[in-house]
Amino acid sequence: MKAVKVMAMINDQGQLTLDHPLITDKNSRVEVIVLIPEQTDLNDKYQAEVLADFxxxxxxxxxxxxxxxxxxxxxxEDV
Incomplete structure (x- = not known):
């Protein structure tokens, strides 16, 4: 089995939309593992980046x- 890491969005219906199409055999079944970051993980990372920039x-x-x-x-130029 080959692993491919891609980013995606989850829409209001709970369906995944990939950022880019997969380049692989078409019409084949895949196994999907979804990693959802904890909200605190995002906030901590964002705060650390802002602090480093400051x-x-x-x-x-x-x-x-x-x-x-x-x-x-x-x-x-003026916009």
């Missing part, structure tokens, strides 16, 4: 590794 930004600000806001807008 620490990096703070370090850059404290060491003068910044650019003027006006420079951020250079080259961006």
């Amino acid at each position: 620490r990096q930004a703070w370090q850059e600000a404290m060491t003068g590794q910044t650019i003027p806001v006006a420079q951020l807008w250079e080259g961006i």
